[in-house]
Amino acid sequence: MTKKIKRLAITGGTHGNELTGVYLINKFKNDPNLVKREGFETIIMHNNLKAIKKCTRYIDKDLNRTFTIEGLNDPNRSSYEDVLAKVINAKLGPKGAKDRNCDFIVDLHSTTSNMGLSIVIDNDSKLTWQVAAYLKEMEPRVNIFRWLGDTEDASFVNSISEDGFAIEVGAIPQGVLRADLFFDTEKLLHYMLDYFEKLNNEKFKKIYTSIEIYDHIELLDYPRDKNGDITAMVHPNLQDNDYTKLSNGDPLFITLDGEVIKYDRSEELYALFINEAAYYEKGFAMCLAEKKVIPI
Amino acid sequence: MTKKIKRLAITGGTHGNELTGVYLINKFKNDPNLVKREGFETIIMHNNLKAIKKCTRYIDKDLNRTFTIEGLNDPNRSSYEDVLAKVINAKLGPKGAKDRNCDFIVDLHSTTSNMGLSIVIDNDSKLTWQVAAYLKEMEPRVNIFRWLGDTEDASFVNSISEDGFAIEVGAIPQGVLRADLFFDTEKLLHYMLDYFEKLNNEKFKKIYTSIEIYDHIELLDYPRDKNGDITAMVHPNLQDNDYTKLSNGDPLFITLDGEVIKYDRSEELYALFINEAAYYEKGFAMCLAEKKVIPI
Numbered sequence: 001m002t003k004k005i006k007r008l009a010i011t012g013g014t015h016g017n018e019l020t021g022v023y024l025i026n027k028f029k030n031d032p033n034l035v036k037r038e039g040f041e042t043i044i045m046h047n048n049l050k051a052i053k054k055c056t057r058y059i060d061k062d063l064n065r066t067f068t069i070e071g072l073n074d075p076n077r078s079s080y081e082d083v084l085a086k087v088i089n090a091k092l093g094p095k096g097a098k099d100r101n102c103d104f105i106v107d108l109h110s111t112t113s114n115m116g117l118s119i120v121i122d123n124d125s126k127l128t129w130q131v132a133a134y135l136k137e138m139e140p141r142v143n144i145f146r147w148l149g150d151t152e153d154a155s156f157v158n159s160i161s162e163d164g165f166a167i168e169v170g171a172i173p174q175g176v177l178r179a180d181l182f183f184d185t186e187k188l189l190h191y192m193l194d195y196f197e198k199l200n201n202e203k204f205k206k207i208y209t210s211i212e213i214y215d216h217i218e219l220l221d222y223p224r225d226k227n228g229d230i231t232a233m234v235h236p237n238l239q240d241n242d243y244t245k246l247s248n249g250d251p252l253f254i255t256l257d258g259e260v261i262k263y264d265r266s267e268e269l270y271a272l273f274i275n276e277a278a279y280y281e282k283g284f285a286m287c288l289a290e291k292k293v294i295p296i
Numbered sequence: 297m298t299k300k301i302k303r304l305a306i307t308g309g310t311h312g313n314e315l316t317g318v319y320l321i322n323k324f325k326n327d328p329n330l331v332k333r334e335g336f337e338t339i340i341m342h343n344n345l346k347a348i349k350k351c352t353r354y355i356d357k358d359l360n361r362t363f364t365i366e367g368l369n370d371p372n373r374s375s376y377e378d379v380l381a382k383v384i385n386a387k388l389g390p391k392g393a394k395d396r397n398c399d400f401i402v403d404l405h406s407t408t409s410n411m412g413l414s415i416v417i418d419n420d421s422k423l424t425w426q427v428a429a430y431l432k433e434m435e436p437r438v439n440i441f442r443w444l445g446d447t448e449d450a451s452f453v454n455s456i457s458e459d460g461f462a463i464e465v466g467a468i469p470q471g472v473l474r475a476d477l478f479f480d481t482e483k484l485l486h487y488m489l490d491y492f493e494k495l496n497n498e499k500f501k502k503i504y505t506s507i508e509i510y511d512h513i514e515l516l517d518y519p520r521d522k523n524g525d526i527t528a529m530v531h532p533n534l535q536d537n538d539y540t541k542l543s544n545g546d547p548l549f550i551t552l553d554g555e556v557i558k559y560d561r562s563e564e565l566y567a568l569f570i571n572e573a574a575y576y577e578k579g580f581a582m583c584l585a586e587k588k589v590i591p592i
Contacts, residue, residue, distance in 0.1 A: 026552070027552045027553070055576070055577070056352075112469035112472055171469070172469075173468075173469030173470060174470050174573065175408075175470065175573035175574070176408055176571055176573045176576075177526065177529045178530075178535060178571075179529040179531060179535065179550050180535070182552070183554070230319070230473065233478060234474075234475065236475050239474060239476070256319060256478070257323070258479070275472055275473075277469050277471035278471070280472075281351070
C-alpha cells in the first residue's frame, strides 16, 4: 500500500521572476481553504521573498541548486541563498533526517521554453512516482522529465523531503504571468491534493506499475566563441518545439551568419528545455533525453 | 527633396536583457562591412554594457526613459543610467543642438509581447516617417506605433538625434535570442541602410504622402490590490494577440479567481504591448491605440 502523508508543502517563488508560482501562493494565502484537505496539513510558502520583490531569479546564486546535503551542512556558505536554503531546510526538512517536517514538497516553476505542463522528478521515491502517474492520467498533456541534474547531489527545493517534484510550465517569459498556464498549474495542484486525500481515506487503491518518461541524457551548450559569447542560436525548426525527437541531420542551431549546425549522432533523443533564458549562464541550450517507459 | 544624412547610429543593448540588439551589434562589430554603405558613416554601439553583462534591463533606472533635455542637463542626476545617458548624448548628440554628431538613430529592442516587427516613433521629423513608410513597403509585416510616451518629454535613446526610431520585435522572453526575429530585424536594418544609400545617391525619389499607424491613446494597468499586487491577468483571448481590435464587452483581464473583466467603452481601440514583462513595474498591462492613416 502506498504510504500516507501528514504534511505537504506547496512552494513558489524559488525563482523570483517565475510569477506563476508567486501568484498561486498569493491566491492560496488569500484563501487557504482552496488547498485544505482532510487528513493532512498543507503548507504554502514563497521561498525567496527578496528575489520576488526584485523580480529576479536569485540574489546571489540559484536557490534551486542550493539544497545539497554538503551545502546545507557547510557553515561557511554564507551567500543570501545559502543562508536561505538552511532556513527553508530547517522549516521543511531537515533533509536526510528520518523524521522531517514535511512528507511531500511540490515546488512551482515556469520556463521560457515551451515545456507545456511538465513534472521534473529527481528522486526514486515510490509515492512521488505514483502521484506523477496519477497526474498524467488525469491530465494527459503532462510530460514527465527525470532530471539527473547539473549538480552531483540532488539540489532542488523538493529534495528536502523524501517525496516531491517540481512543476515546470511554459512557455512564459521571466517576469510574466499567463492566465492559461496559471489555471493549468492550479488544476494539477488540485488533482494532487485530491489524490492525497483519497489515499489517506483509503478511497484510492490503484497502484500504477509503469510510466512514460523523458530520461535525462545530457546537457547541450550553444556554440560559443573564446569569450564565451554565443555564436549560434537555436534553429527555428526547434524553437518552441520542446519534446521533439532529434534524428541524425536535423537542424539544431543556426549561426549569427546563417549557417545551420546539425544534430550529428545516430541515437534518436528528445530535446527539452530548449532556449531557456536562465540556462544561458549555466551553459546549456537544451537538455537531451531518452523517451522510455519505466516500471514504478 | 528628402534630406541626406552623413552619420547614422545603430544601437543595441539599451536594455541589457534584450538580446536581439546585443547580438546584432556583436555581429556588426565582427564584420563592419555588413553595415557599411557609400555616402554616410554607420556607428554601431552597445548602449548599456554593464546591464548587458548582468543580463538585466538596467542597473539603476530605465536608460530608455533617461534622454529628456531636463535630465541630460541636470548635473545632480547621478544614477548609473543618468550618467551613461550624458555620455551617449555627448557621443551621438547633443540633443537639441543645431549640429549633432548623428543624423539618425535606430535603437534595437525586443519585447515579451507578441508585437511582431514594430517600429516605435516618438517624433514628427519628415525623414523618420519616410524611412518608416519605405520599410513598411518593403516588409508589409511591419506595424508603426506612434508613441506619446510615459514621460513628458521625449526620452528614448533615438530622441538624441532629430530623426530615428526604435525597432521592437517580439514575442521574445528577456534574456533569450530567437533566430527568426534576429534575422528579421537584420533585414529591416539592411533595407534602411540601402534606403539611405539610394537617397544620398539620388537614386530614390519617391516621396510617401501617408502611412497607416497605431496612434497612442492611453496606458492601461492591471487590476491591483491595495499593496500593488496584481489581482487579474491578461485574458487568454488577448494574450499573444497584439494589434487586436477591442470592442465593447471583449474580455480584457481574468482575475486570479477566474472572473472576467471586460473592455467597457464604446470607442474601438487596438491593444499593443500586451503583458510586456518590463511594464509590470511601470504600471501598465497594455497600450491602447487608435488605428488611422496620417499624412506624412
